[in-house]
Amino acid sequence: MEGYPFAAHIRVRFADTDAQGVAHNSNYFIWFEVARVEFLERYAGGYQRLRDEGIESLVLESHAHFKSPAFFDDRLLIHARCHAVRGARFRFDYIVDRGGTVLADGWTVHGTVDAKTLRPTRTPEWLSESLLSAGSPS
Amino acid sequence: MEGYPFAAHIRVRFADTDAQGVAHNSNYFIWFEVARVEFLERYAGGYQRLRDEGIESLVLESHAHFKSPAFFDDRLLIHARCHAVRGARFRFDYIVDRGGTVLADGWTVHGTVDAKTLRPTRTPEWLSESLLSAGSPS
Amino acid sequence: MEGYPFAAHIRVRFADTDAQGVAHNSNYFIWFEVARVEFLERYAGGYQRLRDEGIESLVLESHAHFKSPAFFDDRLLIHARCHAVRGARFRFDYIVDRGGTVLADGWTVHGTVDAKTLRPTRTPEWLSESLLSAGSPS
Amino acid sequence: MEGYPFAAHIRVRFADTDAQGVAHNSNYFIWFEVARVEFLERYAGGYQRLRDEGIESLVLESHAHFKSPAFFDDRLLIHARCHAVRGARFRFDYIVDRGGTVLADGWTVHGTVDAKTLRPTRTPEWLSESLLSAGSPS
Numbered sequence: 001m002e003g004y005p006f007a008a009h010i011r012v013r014f015a016d017t018d019a020q021g022v023a024h025n026s027n028y029f030i031w032f033e034v035a036r037v038e039f040l041e042r043y044a045g046g047y048q049r050l051r052d053e054g055i056e057s058l059v060l061e062s063h064a065h066f067k068s069p070a071f072f073d074d075r076l077l078i079h080a081r082c083h084a085v086r087g088a089r090f091r092f093d094y095i096v097d098r099g100g101t102v103l104a105d106g107w108t109v110h111g112t113v114d115a116k117t118l119r120p121t122r123t124p125e126w127l128s129e130s131l132l133s134a135g136s137p138s
Numbered sequence: 139m140e141g142y143p144f145a146a147h148i149r150v151r152f153a154d155t156d157a158q159g160v161a162h163n164s165n166y167f168i169w170f171e172v173a174r175v176e177f178l179e180r181y182a183g184g185y186q187r188l189r190d191e192g193i194e195s196l197v198l199e200s201h202a203h204f205k206s207p208a209f210f211d212d213r214l215l216i217h218a219r220c221h222a223v224r225g226a227r228f229r230f231d232y233i234v235d236r237g238g239t240v241l242a243d244g245w246t247v248h249g250t251v252d253a254k255t256l257r258p259t260r261t262p263e264w265l266s267e268s269l270l271s272a273g274s275p276s
Numbered sequence: 277m278e279g280y281p282f283a284a285h286i287r288v289r290f291a292d293t294d295a296q297g298v299a300h301n302s303n304y305f306i307w308f309e310v311a312r313v314e315f316l317e318r319y320a321g322g323y324q325r326l327r328d329e330g331i332e333s334l335v336l337e338s339h340a341h342f343k344s345p346a347f348f349d350d351r352l353l354i355h356a357r358c359h360a361v362r363g364a365r366f367r368f369d370y371i372v373d374r375g376g377t378v379l380a381d382g383w384t385v386h387g388t389v390d391a392k393t394l395r396p397t398r399t400p401e402w403l404s405e406s407l408l409s410a411g412s413p414s
Numbered sequence: 415m416e417g418y419p420f421a422a423h424i425r426v427r428f429a430d431t432d433a434q435g436v437a438h439n440s441n442y443f444i445w446f447e448v449a450r451v452e453f454l455e456r457y458a459g460g461y462q463r464l465r466d467e468g469i470e471s472l473v474l475e476s477h478a479h480f481k482s483p484a485f486f487d488d489r490l491l492i493h494a495r496c497h498a499v500r501g502a503r504f505r506f507d508y509i510v511d512r513g514g515t516v517l518a519d520g521w522t523v524h525g526t527v528d529a530k531t532l533r534p535t536r537t538p539e540w541l542s543e544s545l546l547s548a549g550s551p552s
Contacts (some may be wrong), residue, residue: 014451014461015302015444017295019348022256024291025197026171029164030429037428037487047428048487059163062202069196069256072295073451073462118160118207152313152323153306153438157431157486164429168291175290175349185290186349210433211313211324298532301473302447305440334483335439340476345532394436394483 001095004079005134006042008035012074022069028104029062032094035078036108039092043082044130053124056115060089064106074098082131088112088120090131139233142217143272144180146173150212160207166242167200170232173216174246177230181220182268191262194253198227202244212236220269226250226258228269277371280355281410282318284311288350298345304380305338308370311354312384315368319358320406329400332391336365340382350374358407364388364396366407415509418493419548420456422449426488436483442518443476446508449492450522453506457496458544467538470529474503478520488512496545502526502534504545 001007010031018024040047050057070076079095088111096104112123139145148169156162178185188195208214217233226249234242250261277283286307294300316323326333346352355371364387372380388399415421424445432438454461464471484490493509502525510518526537 013444014294014447015300018290019293019295019297020194020196020256021295025200026164026167026291028200029167030427033164033428046487056158058158058204058207060204062163062167062200062204064200066196066198066200073460118158151306152309152432153440155433156428157433157435159433162429168289171290184349211322296470296472296532301476302440302443304476305443309440332434334434334480336480338439338443338476338478338480342472342474342476345472394434 001077001079001097004081004095006035006039006081007077007079007097008038010034010076010078012070012072012076014072017072022071023074025064025066028064028066028096028106031076031078031096032062032080032092032106032108035080035094036092039080039082039134043134044127050112050127051115054115055112055121055124056118057110058113058118059108060111061109062106063108064104066104068101068103070096070098070103076103082134083107088122090123090128139215139217139235142219142233144173144177144219145215145217145235146176148172148214148216150208150210150214152210155210160209161212163202163204166202166204166234166244169214169216169234170200170218170230170244170246173218173232174230177218177220177272181272182265188250188265189253192253193250193259193262194256195248196251196256197246198249199247200244201246202242204242206239206241208234208236208241214241220272221245226260228261228266277353277355277373280357280371282311282315282357283353283355283373284314286310286352286354288346288348288352290348293348298347299350301340301342304340304342304372304382307352307354307372308338308356308368308382308384311356311370312368315356315358315410319410320403326388326403327391330391331388331397331400332394333386334389334394335384336387337385338382339384340380342380344377344379346372346374346379352379358410359383364398366399366404415491415493415511418495418509420449420453420495421491421493421511422452424448424490424492426484426486426490428486431486436485437488439478439480442478442480442510442520445490445492445510446476446494446506446520446522449494449508450506453494453496453548457548458541464526464541465529468529469526469535469538470532471524472527472532473522474525475523476520477522478518480518482515482517484510484512484517490517496548497521502536504537504542
């Protein structure tokens with residue numbers, strides 16, 4: 001997907017479906033997280049590195065736009081990019097893609113906090129640099 | 139909560155928490171749905187009435203803004219209001235409130251579809267009228 | 277339900293359903309937990325009291341027998357009783373009941389562990405006594 | 415794993431964890447299902463083939479024995495085998511394995527039902543034969 005350096009692979013589980021026969025909307029936010037975790041692993045030493053430094057990343061905002069439903073056993077790509085890193089915040093964009101068809105897109109905003117107090121802390125420079133190293137959209 | 143005619147009661151389950159010790163962000167969208175279902179029951183004869191008429195409501199857009207975490211066993215109010223009903227679409231606003239503190243807010247946009255084809259269908263008038271009967275924000 | 281001193285109220289959420297149109301089997305274990313947490317609150321000062329003492333309770337075994345499906349919006353009672361407390365272990369039995377019809381039953385076995393090390397620790401006497409105070413089956 | 419012809423790969427998601435810092439027990443039943451679905455795909459033409467024939471498979475019984483916790487980002491193998499096929503029922507056994515350490519084991523019993531009525535129906539012969547073709551434990 002143009003502008004997206006990375007994608008995670010998701011296969012829709014039966015437990016993800018609901019009585020409408022489609023993947024329940026709440027799962028997309030879990031898939032976004034899966035993509036984010038794999039993105040961090042690829043470009044920033046993994047989420048565990050944050051935790052090892054006493055930092056947690058909190059989700060501050062979540063958005064999804066559902067265009068077309070996903071079904072049981074669908075193979076999806078969750079494209080992800082890190083869009084901006086400012087102060088204690090960074091943002092991920094996502095596209096949910098089934099064989100080239102965009103089923104949904106979305107974004108999340110994150111802040112880093114001290115793992116013990118859950119109070120906002122400045123995003124460490126190594127993290128900002130790592131996240132942006134993946135290439136951000138122009 | 140001013141401007142919100144209705145609230146659902148939620149108690150944070152242990153299964154809702156994650157390794158950060160807070161309620162995982164994906165649950166808020168499930169709580170929004172719980173509030174929506176109870177809202178429909180109160181004002182529009184229940185979600186089952188839609189299904190009985192061969193209509194499903196799909197989530198088209200979801201948004202949440204997380205201000206402060208919710209913890210295991212917290213008692214929450216999920217305030218809901220139906221903000222606008224136009225054509226095949228309607229929108230719900232939500233506030234997640236713990237004892238007067240706003241932990242999060244959000245909104246969802248919905249469209250009605252034919253239950254068999256999942257194709258967009260006009261929102262039936264009885265539904266629009268029922269949803270708005272709860273009082274919409276001025 | 278005879279022999280069960282306690283029941284938690286559950287309403288099946290839309291997110292609990294799957295593409296078979298019934299509540300997904302994994303939810304029953306979450307409902308068991310909800311009943312357990314409310315049981316602990318009623319008879320043993322709440323799960324938080326355990327955590328305050330540096331103790332966690334781990335699930336060691338889970339069992340469910342599904343007799344008849346639960347559907348969206350069903351109102352269920354999750355009857356619970358604490359069946360036995362031995363050494364570091366205790367057991368809960370459950371019955372999932374919809375208007376007098378038993379939809380499922382099950383049980384879980386638990387052990388207490390040190391919250392930091394997650395190593396087994398003897399169940400504190402106050403906890404054993406509290407759990408049994410609810411009345412155990414003869 | 416000896417006696418197990420098949421394993422599915424699972425990576426523990428952050429959303430799977432709970433406030434104890436471990437994967438919540440309800441997820442194991444979802445992982446069992448993931449393994450079952452992949453097993454059916456490998457040996458029996460996929461779960462969709464059942465659905466195409468107007469058959470659903472219901473979970474009748476679920477059991478898990480938790481020996482050691484799984485943590486965020488753990489890579490797990492969910493070994494599965496189909497243990498017995500009798501009348502309208504079949505059974506899967508599972509082992510949850512992290513790098514050779516058995517974290518949990520479990521089993522589920524299933525019955526085939528008519529997709530419309532959800533009433534028990536005999537397991538089709540092609541399904542029994544396919545499931546057993548994987549090799550069952552002696």
